[in-house]
Amino acid sequence: MISTGMYLTKLLETYGVDTVFGIPGVHTVELYRGLAGSAVRHVTPRHEQGAGFMADGYARATGKPGVCFIITGPGMTNIATAMGQAYGDSVPMLVISTVNQHGRMGSGDGWLHELPNQQALMSQVSAFSYTVNRPEELALVLARAFAVFDSERPRPVHIELPINVMLADAGHLPVPEKVTRLSRPAGDAVAIAAAAKALEGARAPVILVGGGAIKAAGKVRALAEKLDAPVISSTNGRGILPPGHPLTVPLSPSCASSRTVIEAADVVLAIGTEFGSTDYDMYEDGFFHIPGTLIRVDIDPKQIMRTRAAEIGIVGDAGACAEALLAALPDGNHDGAARTAAAIAKAPADLTPAMRGDLAMLATIRDTLADVLIVGDSTQLVYAGNLGFRSAQPGSYFNSATGYGTLGYGLPAAIGAKVGQPGRPVVSLVGDGGLQFSVAELASATEAKTPVILMLHNNNGYGEIKSYMVSQNIPPLGVDIYTPDLLAIGEAYGWHAEVLAHYADLPAALKAAASRDIPTMLLFGDEVRAEAEKVAPAV
Incomplete structure (x- = not known):
């Protein structure tokens, strides 16, 4: 018999998963039966929160989702903090846990590791949380998880297996040789054209970049050079322009020297940044403002209208949208290096x-x-x-x-x-x-x-x-x-x-x-x- 727990490992391998972080427990040992005979490496932390943080670091370093195997109840409450950090920073993480079997789940009878509603708890720190009620559901819910990682704002996904489902026979279920992977949207042509028109007519454009733009660093750099626009980054956007580049404004937008550049801009292009206060208003002084026209490029449509609503919003992949803007824009001459140098001169005071x-x-x-x-x-x-x-x-x-x-x-x-x-x-x-x-x-x-x-x-x-x-x-x-x-x-x-x-x-x-x-x-x-x-x- 191939249990659902064993079948899970085979499915993960088809998605290219090579590492799992977790601590075996009495409720998850069946997951390890298949893992032991696979090519997937297992890393054992000393606490489930550590497993989540390891998965977070792995995901940021590789660009692939970090995967965790976590026990019911205390394992899930322990990893919730790590999931909260990954949720806030848009880090792809797949947390697979067990839950008490049907008939015991949420009963209040005091079964080992019982929570009243584990899925409700995890839904607060994940893109979605799903209970697999039949082995036949597992392949499809994994496809949903990787759709989030590939084509949405990446965030943790939680999948829980009731113990009776984890133990159930899944030998009749096929293991696909190839799985469908989705691409990110490229950005609406009308919105791209409107953004290009605004940038072409700009007197002093500025680019703000965040973690959502790091995979598009080369294209964002080319766009900044074509526009001749200073670039200011959030913490997770650091390095998109290298140190010493004449358009790299050195300090965070929480600093006065960087804010001066933003406030003097008539058009601001924000790519993959949520305008979070810990980056843009770290001192909570309320002095971060964007007076000019704001263009926002983001994979998350809700984010485009959050914190500071955009006049022009483009829902799409940062790289694809930057490439489209590059093709639509002529070379600009906007004193970008001079404006950057002025910000650098003021930076020591910050x-x-x-x-x-x-x-x-x-x-x-x-x-x-x-x-x-x-x-x-x-x-x-x-x-x-x-x-x-x-x-x-x-x-x-x-x-x-x-x-x-x-x-x-x-x-x-x-x-x-x-x-x-x-x-x-x-x-x-x-x-x-x-x-x-x-x-x-x-x-x-x-x-x-x-x-x-x-x-x-x-x-x-x-x-x-x-x-x-x-x-x-x-x-x-x-x-x-x-x-x-x-x-x-x-x-x-x-x-x-x-x-x-x-x-x-x-x-x-x-x-x-x-x-x-x-x-x-x-x-x-x-x-x-x-x-x-x-x-x-x-x-």
Whole structure:
């Protein structure tokens, strides 16, 4: 007999799934019967939230959905936070769980791992949540999930298998040799023409880009150069234009120097960006405005009319729409480089000395390790990076300090990224407080043979929150936490662990870490940040 759980693995293989993150449990062991004989790799985290964060990092690093096998009840409530982060950042994630069998599901009789309505809970952090009531439904609901990943705004999808369905015979069901994959819409021709007309007549156009444009980086860059328009990016859009490009405005649209460029624009083209407050109004000062005509390109039609409604909206793939605009527009001469240079000249006023030091540390990581992936938690280096780090390429700098804003993301997401991109160096930026949310995943990195590099900032507490409380005249209660011997913990988990004593030692330490076949922890304190601050450039 081929059970539905075994049949699931065969279907996943037809979609090209090569990795699953999960922790086996009594309710999911049948899923592992088929997995054991397949080509799909299984990675075991130490917590289901870690599984979700690993899947998130894997998806961002590879462009493929991260897949998780999760038990009923507590497994699902544990992974809900990771799904919330992926939902907020438009990350494709397939979460497959079990649920109590028919007749016990939602009964209130106290069955193991029972929730009143697991699907209702998961529907809040997913594009959709579906209960498979018959084995015959499984292939079709997987097709629906991959339709979301391929052609909609990518977000998590949850599929739950009642235990009796997971155990049911599915040997009579065919395994397709080839599955149908959908393409994204190319954009309405009338809307493209209207956008091209507005841009052609613009005096001072500006382009705003977000994570929805990273796969179209080459076309967006060509469009910016043809328009001669400055480009300002959200955190997830960093690297679409490389550092030093004459049209790269360096700082986030939360900063005055970038906002000045936007406010002076008569036409603003926004591609794949949701205008989230953590990117566009991080300080919540309410001063982000777009006075000019707004053109929005987005795969999600609802987003085009959310936060700031567009005068011209184009529903479609960022690359296809940029290509269509390229074909429709003549070369422009709009003083783009001069306007960008003016923003760069004003940028130092938007950054504190400490922020400039943190940006210098990030630039050192980028410049020391070729093709590096930098994965961040909610921590001080990351907050500075989200304001002004210039990533070398798109999709190479991401973190959990935007949108949903979880702690504990950095380490497991870096492990997932390394699983997906084993040939690239992966550096995780984490604080001592955030690490203790997911410290057990140090074991997962060792077990999975993923030699990530952990840049661990130790200030013995929740430093950013403490600073904020002090600035608001609130007694800093609950932020000075007990911090254990993190080096000893790292070594106990099989890591190479050392103290980074001086900022000048960072390049050599990174190179040595990248040469090891085990993970490396580089522990540093505020004195290293202070040294970086002394030598940091203005921007």
